[in-house]
Amino acid sequence: MGLTLLAPIGSALALLFAALLARKVLKAPEGTDLMKKISLAVRKGANAYLKRQYIGVILFFAVIFVVLMVLAFMGYLTMFVPFAFITGGFFSGLSGFIGMKIATAANARTANAARGSLNSGLRIAFSSGAVMGFVVVGLGLLDISFWYFFLKFWYSDPAHLAVAAGQTFQEAQIQAITSAMLTFGMGASSMALFARVGGGIFTKAADVGADLVGKVEVGIPEDDPRNPAVIADNVGDNVGDVAGMGADLYESYVGSIISTAALAVAAGFGFKGVTIPMVMASIGIIASIIGTFFVSTKEGATQKNLLFALRRGTWISGAIIAVAAFPLIYFGLGKENIGFFFAVLSGLLAGILIGITTEYYTSDTYRPTKKLSSTSLTGPATTIIGGLSLGMLSTVLPVVIVGISVLVSYTVSGGSGSIGDPSFNQGLYGVGLSAVGMLSTLGITLATDAYGPVADNAGGIAEMAGLGEEVRKRTDALDSLGNTTAATGKGFAIGSAALTALTLIASFIAEVQVIDPDFKFELSIINPPVLIGLFVGGVLPFLFAALTMDAVGRAAQSIVVEVRRQFKEIKGLMEGKADPDYAACVDICTKSAQKEMILPAIIAVVSPIVVGLLLGVNGICGMLAGATVSGFILAVMMANAGGAWDNAKKYIESGAHGGKGSDAHKAAVVGDTVGDPFKDTSGPSINILIKLLSMVSIVFAGVIMAFHLF
Known part of the structure; x- marks a missing residue:
């Protein structure tokens, strides 16, 4: 077992640290009775939404479980796959649920801490985000460790293992282990899709509805307690950007580790190659824990100071991984394979650079967003045009960064030759390690992202509870920082999704070769199944984005009608003499989100099966390549355009170009309203789409090879 034991140890450390942080957050005082009342309303709304969502998810998982059991009995899968599917989905959902519970408990506590100092507010919000981060990596590594050790024990019995001609028992054993583990990522991907799409529809329907009526039509401030949709908006921040983001990155984290493990076997590294990504993830947990102690700031800090406070923690964690990876590769794989160390550095550097480019295009500290804010001087139309242009332009650097990272990782790892050659698989293993390197410090990276919704909620509570100008100034600073970290977090999520998707495509090819070692790939672009697959894959992210955008639009219309009705029918609401019916808006968002997420989820799961049965393995490869390329670019464009529109509005609210009102x-609010579903619903959901397509293809590879038409 040796070094592999570090995986469950790292998992235990992460969960223990998350528990200590949660205890610290919950011990902090919530503030006044009004603050407690508002926080309780947000908590109840979030719990009600997740309860209804999980009922639908359980039904979906039950159906897929039965389908997988049938395939297992028919011999197309091992009997472990249906159960691994359930555990993957369960731990993914559990990580999002725990993160959301702490986030909804931390909002009032953050606002109350901000009454004392800016640093106190930052520490509470960041600690609650860190709970999300460490629960994700802890549960992810726990799931991986359980299945690895269980399967290793099961396949240690020669009666449970078929050894092919020319294959040693150990080679057959590790191949069986990784082949089975590779398929349980489908459960995590499926859960992530529901969490991201459903949560994204909820949060943006509430946000758009609240802004259109509250700020544009009625002219009241953001987070004004008179707005009937304000609680639903705060609920949405948690179910979309905490529970949804947690499930999304859980999927990337688990997917990168298990796909890299599978590629290690294909490259001929056996058990020692499988050990490396698991141990690196464990070291990343320790590095992330150390990094959290360096996050602090001083009173009166600027946005650059606050951002540096968070960045300092992530950079220190990254530096620790960079140092630790060298002896791990040197002694784990031998000095002749030290090129893999540079592949890890490539992934780490790519993650940092994608974060920096995202920050440049979305933060109001830099020229692009400041320039976008000036387009609002001539109305909503030029604001929309400017935001779309900025989003499209912002795709260039991330594509270049990921492209260079893949090329460097493949080359320094000794990659060469054609599909199936040992050196080719060795290069792909290097690409997988670069993805693991990028995600190794996810504990603290996700903490800086999940911090944002807590700070946003804290600002809303400070406004609704009337905490005063100084407190509101501090929460606004924390909220503005949260917008930037959320945008860079989405950039990181998209970049990691692209690298993970690439390793999953390679893992699909490796899985096909396990099923049929004599299978010959014909991946020429002029091969009709490949070409058709490319087109189908290329259009899937656009179809998915269209469905989710339309879903937000329909749900937001319902909120707009409800908010208008309440302003019209509840006498004394505008004067602050009567309370709005917050629960009605929460209920509308919940029902809409559950209904609207069904079709996108079905398309994501069914598409690779249909394409595979029609076009075969070569068509699937084309589809996965097309979806990864177009999905990555579209997700970056939507996330960055949305982030820039949001921060351009906030820049104007700070006093630029005439300030609030x-x-x-008003033009910037319209831009932000369009950008909301861009950055918080459709863009992030595409991350999951491109990974889920690969996961479904891997799980159903045996069926596709047996029954395809072309």
């Missing part, structure tokens, strides 16, 4: 501000 000016014509420029």
Whole structure:
């Protein structure tokens, strides 16, 4: 077992640290009775939404479980796959649920801490985000460790293992282990899809509805307690950007580790190659824990100071991984394979650079967003045009960064030759390690992202509870920082999704070769199944984005109608003499989200099966390649355009171009309203789509090879 034991140890450390942080957050005082009341309303709304969502998810998982059991009995899968599917989905959902519970408990506590100092507010919000981060990596590594050790024990019995001609028992054993483990990522991917799409529809329907009526039509401030949709908006921040983001990155984290393990076997590294990504993830947990102690700031800090406070923690964690990876590769794989160390560095550097480019295009500290804010001076139309242009332009650098990272990782790892050659698989293993390197410090990276919704909620509570100008100034600073970290977090999520998707495509090819070692791939672009697959894969992210955008639009219309009704029918609401019916808006968002997420989820799961049965393995490869390329670019464009529109609005609210209430501000609100579903629903959901397509293809590879038409 040796070094592999570090995986469950790392998992236990992460969960223990998350528990200590949660205890610290929950011990902090919530503040006034009004603050407690508002926080309780947000908590109840979030719990009600997740309860209804999990009922639908359980039904979906039950159906897929039965389908997988049938395939297992028919011999197309091992009997472990249906159960691994359930555990993958369960731990993914559990990580999001725990993170959301702490986030909804931390909002009032953050606002109350901000009454004392800016640093106190930052520490509470960041600690609650860190609970999300460490629960994700802890549960992810726990699931991987359980299945690895269980399967290793099961396949240690020669009666349970078929050894092919020319294959040693150990080679057959590790191949059986990784082949089975590879398929349980489908459960995590499926859960992530529901969490991201459903949560994204909820949060943006509430946000758009609240802004259109509250800020544009009625002219009241953001987070004004008179707005009937304000609680639903705060609920949405948690179910979409905490539970949804947690499930999303859980999937990337688990997917990168298990796909890299499978590629290690294909490259001929056996058990020692499988050990490396698991141990690196464990070291990443320790590095992330150390990094959290360096996050602090001083009173009166600027946005650059606050951002540096968070960045300092992530950079220190990354530096620790960079140092630790060298002896791990040197002694684990031998000095002749030290090139894999540079592949890890490539992934780490790519993650940092993608974060920096995202920050440049979305933060109001830099020229692009400041320039976008000036387009609001001439109305909503030029604001929309400017935001779309910025989003499209922002795709260039991330594509270049990921492209260079893949090329460097493949080359320094000794990659060469054609599909199936040992050196080719060795290069792909290097690409997998670069993805693991990028995600190794996910504990602290996700903490900086999940921090954002807590800070946003804290600002809303400070406004609704009337905590005063100084407190609101501090929570606004924390909220503005949260917008930037959320945008860079989405950039990181998209970049890691692209690298993970690439390793999953390679793992699909490796899985096909396990099923049929004599299978010959024909991946020429002029091969009709490949070409058709490319087109189908290329259009899937656009179809998915269209469905989710339309879903937000329909749900938001329902909220707009409800908010208008309440302003019209509840006498004294505008004067602050009567309370709005917050629960009605929460209920509308919940029902809409559950209904609207069904079709996108079905398309994501069914598409690779249909394409595979029609076009075969070569068509599937084309589809996965097309979806990864177009999905990565579209997700970056939507996330960055949405982030820039949001921060351009906030830049104007800080006093630029006439400030709040000016014509420029109204135009910026329209831009932000369009950008909301871009950055928080459709863009992030595409991450999951491109990974889920690969996961479904891997699970159903045996069926596709047996029954395809072409």
